[in-house]
Amino acid sequence: MDLPNEWIALLALVFLLGAKHGLDADHLATIDGLTRYNLRLAPHRARWCGSLFSIGHGAVVLLIALGVGLAAERWQVPEWMDDVGTWISIGFLTLLGMLNLRAVLTAPAGEMVATVGLKAGLLRRLQATSHPLAIAAVGALFALSFDTMSQAALFAVTATQHGGVAHTLALGAAFTIGMLLADGANGLWIAGLLRRADRRARIVSRVMGLMVAAISFAVAGFGLARWLNADVSAWYEGRELFVGGAVIALLAASFALGAALARDARPPAASAT
Numbered sequence: 001m002d003l004p005n006e007w008i009a010l011l012a013l014v015f016l017l018g019a020k021h022g023l024d025a026d027h028l029a030t031i032d033g034l035t036r037y038n039l040r041l042a043p044h045r046a047r048w049c050g051s052l053f054s055i056g057h058g059a060v061v062l063l064i065a066l067g068v069g070l071a072a073e074r075w076q077v078p079e080w081m082d083d084v085g086t087w088i089s090i091g092f093l094t095l096l097g098m099l100n101l102r103a104v105l106t107a108p109a110g111e112m113v114a115t116v117g118l119k120a121g122l123l124r125r126l127q128a129t130s131h132p133l134a135i136a137a138v139g140a141l142f143a144l145s146f147d148t149m150s151q152a153a154l155f156a157v158t159a160t161q162h163g164g165v166a167h168t169l170a171l172g173a174a175f176t177i178g179m180l181l182a183d184g185a186n187g188l189w190i191a192g193l194l195r196r197a198d199r200r201a202r203i204v205s206r207v208m209g210l211m212v213a214a215i216s217f218a219v220a221g222f223g224l225a226r227w228l229n230a231d232v233s234a235w236y237e238g239r240e241l242f243v244g245g246a247v248i249a250l251l252a253a254s255f256a257l258g259a260a261l262a263r264d265a266r267p268p269a270a271s272a273t
Helices: 005-022 025-041 049-071 081-104 116-124 132-142 145-161 165-194 199-228 230-236 240-264
Strands: none
Touching: 005 145, 005 165, 005 240, 025 049, 025 132, 025 165, 049 132, 049 145, 049 165, 081 145, 081 199, 145 165, 145 240, 165 199, 199 230, 199 240
16 A cells, blocks of 8 residues: 655655754764774774664664654643744754854864764763764763654654554654664764875865854754744745755765865875976
Protein backbone atom coordinates (compact mmCIF):
# COMPACT_ATOMS: atom_id res chain seq x y z
CA MET A 1 0.00 0.00 0.00
CA ASP A 2 1.43 3.40 -1.02
CA LEU A 3 1.89 6.00 1.67
CA PRO A 4 0.04 9.30 1.14
CA ASN A 5 2.01 12.20 -0.34
CA GLU A 6 1.77 14.28 2.83
CA TRP A 7 3.39 11.46 4.83
CA ILE A 8 6.29 11.24 2.37
CA ALA A 9 6.73 15.01 2.59
CA LEU A 10 6.73 14.80 6.40
CA LEU A 11 9.38 12.07 6.36
CA ALA A 12 11.53 14.17 4.02
CA LEU A 13 11.12 17.23 6.23
CA VAL A 14 12.09 15.35 9.40
CA PHE A 15 15.09 13.85 7.59
CA LEU A 16 16.23 17.37 6.64
CA LEU A 17 15.66 18.57 10.20
CA GLY A 18 17.90 15.74 11.40
CA ALA A 19 20.64 16.70 8.92
CA LYS A 20 20.31 20.34 9.92
CA HIS A 21 20.45 19.36 13.60
CA GLY A 22 23.63 17.39 12.89
CA LEU A 23 25.21 20.60 11.58
CA ASP A 24 24.36 22.46 14.79
CA ALA A 25 27.33 24.36 16.25
CA ASP A 26 27.31 22.17 19.39
CA HIS A 27 27.53 19.02 17.27
CA LEU A 28 30.33 20.48 15.15
CA ALA A 29 32.26 21.64 18.22
CA THR A 30 31.87 18.38 20.16
CA ILE A 31 32.81 16.17 17.22
CA ASP A 32 35.81 18.45 16.65
CA GLY A 33 36.91 17.94 20.28
CA LEU A 34 36.35 14.16 20.22
CA THR A 35 38.23 13.84 16.93
CA ARG A 36 41.21 15.90 18.16
CA TYR A 37 41.47 13.75 21.30
CA ASN A 38 41.22 10.46 19.42
CA LEU A 39 43.77 11.46 16.79
CA ARG A 40 46.32 11.40 19.60
CA LEU A 41 45.20 8.25 21.45
CA ALA A 42 43.19 6.16 18.97
CA PRO A 43 43.81 7.53 15.45
CA HIS A 44 42.03 4.60 13.80
CA ARG A 45 38.82 5.64 15.58
CA ALA A 46 39.05 9.40 15.08
CA ARG A 47 37.14 9.55 11.81
CA TRP A 48 34.22 7.60 13.31
CA CYS A 49 33.66 9.97 16.25
CA GLY A 50 30.91 11.85 14.41
CA SER A 51 29.00 8.66 13.62
CA LEU A 52 29.35 7.25 17.16
CA PHE A 53 28.25 10.56 18.70
CA SER A 54 25.21 10.66 16.42
CA ILE A 55 24.19 7.07 17.18
CA GLY A 56 24.03 7.85 20.91
CA HIS A 57 22.21 11.11 20.25
CA GLY A 58 19.71 9.42 17.94
CA ALA A 59 18.98 6.64 20.44
CA VAL A 60 17.75 9.22 22.96
CA VAL A 61 15.71 10.99 20.26
CA LEU A 62 13.98 7.69 19.44
CA LEU A 63 13.24 7.02 23.11
CA ILE A 64 11.80 10.51 23.61
CA ALA A 65 9.70 10.22 20.45
CA LEU A 66 8.42 6.81 21.52
CA GLY A 67 7.48 8.03 24.99
CA VAL A 68 5.69 11.12 23.68
CA GLY A 69 3.99 9.09 20.96
CA LEU A 70 2.58 6.67 23.55
CA ALA A 71 1.35 9.54 25.73
CA ALA A 72 0.08 11.77 22.91
CA GLU A 73 -3.51 10.59 23.21
CA ARG A 74 -3.66 11.78 26.83
CA TRP A 75 -1.41 14.86 26.68
CA GLN A 76 -1.25 17.91 24.46
CA VAL A 77 1.78 20.18 24.10
CA PRO A 78 0.96 23.53 25.81
CA GLU A 79 0.74 26.46 23.40
CA TRP A 80 3.14 28.54 25.49
CA MET A 81 5.92 26.05 24.78
CA ASP A 82 6.05 27.24 21.18
CA ASP A 83 6.89 30.81 22.23
CA VAL A 84 9.36 29.65 24.88
CA GLY A 85 11.10 27.41 22.36
CA THR A 86 11.26 30.22 19.80
CA TRP A 87 12.93 32.66 22.18
CA ILE A 88 15.34 30.06 23.54
CA SER A 89 16.34 29.25 19.97
CA ILE A 90 16.76 32.93 19.03
CA GLY A 91 18.90 33.62 22.11
CA PHE A 92 21.11 30.57 21.72
CA LEU A 93 21.63 31.06 17.98
CA THR A 94 22.56 34.72 18.46
CA LEU A 95 25.06 33.82 21.16
CA LEU A 96 26.50 30.99 19.04
CA GLY A 97 26.91 33.39 16.12
CA MET A 98 28.79 35.87 18.31
CA LEU A 99 31.04 33.20 19.83
CA ASN A 100 31.98 31.66 16.47
CA LEU A 101 32.60 35.05 14.89
CA ARG A 102 34.87 35.94 17.82
CA ALA A 103 36.69 32.59 17.45
CA VAL A 104 37.49 33.36 13.81
CA LEU A 105 38.60 36.95 14.46
CA THR A 106 40.82 36.10 17.44
CA ALA A 107 42.38 32.83 16.22
CA PRO A 108 46.19 33.00 15.82
CA ALA A 109 47.30 33.00 12.17
CA GLY A 110 49.04 29.64 12.45
CA GLU A 111 46.18 27.70 14.06
CA MET A 112 42.93 26.14 12.87
CA VAL A 113 39.65 27.60 14.11
CA ALA A 114 37.55 25.24 16.23
CA THR A 115 33.78 25.65 16.04
CA VAL A 116 32.33 26.94 19.32
CA GLY A 117 29.24 25.39 20.93
CA LEU A 118 27.48 26.21 24.20
CA LYS A 119 26.95 22.67 25.51
CA ALA A 120 30.31 21.64 24.06
CA GLY A 121 32.01 24.29 26.19
CA LEU A 122 30.16 23.34 29.36
CA LEU A 123 30.87 19.63 28.90
CA ARG A 124 34.36 19.87 27.40
CA ARG A 125 35.84 17.32 29.83
CA LEU A 126 33.53 14.63 28.45
CA GLN A 127 35.24 14.95 25.07
CA ALA A 128 38.40 13.31 26.48
CA THR A 129 37.26 9.77 25.73
CA SER A 130 38.11 7.17 23.13
CA HIS A 131 35.89 4.16 23.90
CA PRO A 132 33.12 3.80 21.28
CA LEU A 133 30.39 3.39 23.91
CA ALA A 134 31.66 6.42 25.82
CA ILE A 135 31.59 8.54 22.64
CA ALA A 136 28.01 7.39 21.99
CA ALA A 137 27.16 8.22 25.62
CA VAL A 138 28.41 11.79 25.08
CA GLY A 139 26.01 12.05 22.14
CA ALA A 140 23.18 10.68 24.29
CA LEU A 141 23.89 13.22 27.03
CA PHE A 142 23.83 16.08 24.52
CA ALA A 143 20.34 14.98 23.45
CA LEU A 144 18.99 15.81 26.93
CA SER A 145 18.36 19.45 26.05
CA PHE A 146 15.28 21.56 25.43
CA ASP A 147 15.82 21.95 21.68
CA THR A 148 16.33 18.24 20.99
CA MET A 149 13.53 17.05 23.28
CA SER A 150 11.08 19.64 21.94
CA GLN A 151 11.80 18.60 18.33
CA ALA A 152 11.38 14.93 19.16
CA ALA A 153 8.13 15.66 21.01
CA LEU A 154 6.82 17.79 18.14
CA PHE A 155 7.22 15.23 15.39
CA ALA A 156 6.04 12.46 17.72
CA VAL A 157 2.78 14.34 18.29
CA THR A 158 2.56 15.05 14.54
CA ALA A 159 3.07 11.37 13.73
CA THR A 160 0.01 10.39 15.77
CA GLN A 161 -2.12 12.21 13.18
CA HIS A 162 -0.97 9.68 10.57
CA GLY A 163 -1.09 6.55 12.68
CA GLY A 164 0.33 5.09 15.85
CA VAL A 165 3.66 4.26 17.41
CA ALA A 166 5.05 2.83 14.16
CA HIS A 167 4.71 6.23 12.48
CA THR A 168 6.36 7.91 15.46
CA LEU A 169 9.33 5.54 15.26
CA ALA A 170 9.53 6.09 11.49
CA LEU A 171 9.86 9.85 11.99
CA GLY A 172 12.40 9.32 14.78
CA ALA A 173 14.41 7.05 12.48
CA ALA A 174 14.26 9.61 9.63
CA PHE A 175 15.54 12.33 11.97
CA THR A 176 18.32 10.07 13.26
CA ILE A 177 19.43 8.98 9.78
CA GLY A 178 19.65 12.58 8.59
CA MET A 179 21.65 13.53 11.68
CA LEU A 180 23.89 10.47 11.32
CA LEU A 181 24.77 11.35 7.74
CA ALA A 182 25.62 14.94 8.67
CA ASP A 183 27.58 14.07 11.82
CA GLY A 184 29.36 11.16 10.14
CA ALA A 185 30.45 13.31 7.20
CA ASN A 186 31.54 16.05 9.60
CA GLY A 187 33.66 13.59 11.61
CA LEU A 188 35.40 12.32 8.47
CA TRP A 189 36.00 15.87 7.26
CA ILE A 190 37.42 17.13 10.57
CA ALA A 191 39.72 14.10 10.88
CA GLY A 192 41.06 14.79 7.39
CA LEU A 193 41.64 18.47 8.15
CA LEU A 194 43.38 17.76 11.44
CA ARG A 195 45.68 15.21 9.84
CA ARG A 196 46.72 17.83 7.31
CA ALA A 197 46.95 20.81 9.70
CA ASP A 198 48.46 22.90 6.88
CA ARG A 199 47.63 26.31 5.47
CA ARG A 200 44.75 24.90 3.45
CA ALA A 201 43.17 23.37 6.55
CA ARG A 202 43.49 26.67 8.42
CA ILE A 203 41.75 28.60 5.63
CA VAL A 204 38.92 26.04 5.36
CA SER A 205 38.35 26.13 9.14
CA ARG A 206 38.03 29.94 9.03
CA VAL A 207 35.54 29.87 6.20
CA MET A 208 33.47 27.27 8.05
CA GLY A 209 33.61 29.30 11.28
CA LEU A 210 32.35 32.39 9.48
CA MET A 211 29.59 30.39 7.78
CA VAL A 212 28.41 28.84 11.07
CA ALA A 213 28.28 32.34 12.59
CA ALA A 214 26.41 33.78 9.59
CA ILE A 215 23.85 30.96 9.51
CA SER A 216 23.31 31.24 13.28
CA PHE A 217 22.56 34.96 12.94
CA ALA A 218 20.35 34.37 9.87
CA VAL A 219 18.25 31.61 11.45
CA ALA A 220 17.87 33.64 14.67
CA GLY A 221 16.77 36.68 12.64
CA PHE A 222 14.30 34.62 10.64
CA GLY A 223 12.85 33.13 13.84
CA LEU A 224 12.41 36.62 15.27
CA ALA A 225 10.74 37.82 12.05
CA ARG A 226 8.31 34.87 12.16
CA TRP A 227 7.40 35.64 15.75
CA LEU A 228 6.88 39.37 15.09
CA ASN A 229 5.19 39.21 11.68
CA ALA A 230 2.33 36.85 10.87
CA ASP A 231 2.92 37.31 7.12
CA VAL A 232 6.46 35.91 7.42
CA SER A 233 5.14 32.97 9.44
CA ALA A 234 2.44 32.34 6.83
CA TRP A 235 5.04 32.45 4.03
CA TYR A 236 7.12 29.83 5.86
CA GLU A 237 4.22 27.36 6.02
CA GLY A 238 4.77 24.75 3.32
CA ARG A 239 8.33 25.93 2.63
CA GLU A 240 10.04 24.11 5.51
CA LEU A 241 11.76 21.68 3.12
CA PHE A 242 13.11 24.56 1.03
CA VAL A 243 14.44 26.51 4.03
CA GLY A 244 16.00 23.45 5.67
CA GLY A 245 17.60 22.40 2.40
CA ALA A 246 18.94 25.92 1.86
CA VAL A 247 20.72 25.89 5.24
CA ILE A 248 22.36 22.54 4.46
CA ALA A 249 23.29 23.72 0.95
CA LEU A 250 24.92 26.87 2.36
CA LEU A 251 27.09 24.85 4.72
CA ALA A 252 28.05 22.46 1.93
CA ALA A 253 28.91 25.44 -0.28
CA SER A 254 31.16 26.80 2.46
CA PHE A 255 33.16 23.54 2.36
CA ALA A 256 33.67 24.01 -1.37
CA LEU A 257 34.44 27.72 -1.02
CA GLY A 258 37.00 27.10 1.68
CA ALA A 259 38.72 24.43 -0.43
CA ALA A 260 38.76 26.74 -3.46
CA LEU A 261 40.22 29.66 -1.50
CA ALA A 262 42.81 27.35 0.01
CA ARG A 263 43.93 26.18 -3.44
CA ASP A 264 44.25 29.77 -4.63
CA ALA A 265 46.19 30.71 -1.50
CA ARG A 266 48.89 28.05 -1.88
CA PRO A 267 52.33 29.64 -1.91
CA PRO A 268 54.18 29.31 -5.24
CA ALA A 269 56.78 26.58 -5.44
CA ALA A 270 60.30 27.76 -4.85
CA SER A 271 62.19 28.26 -8.09
CA ALA A 272 65.32 26.25 -8.70
CA THR A 273 68.55 28.13 -8.15
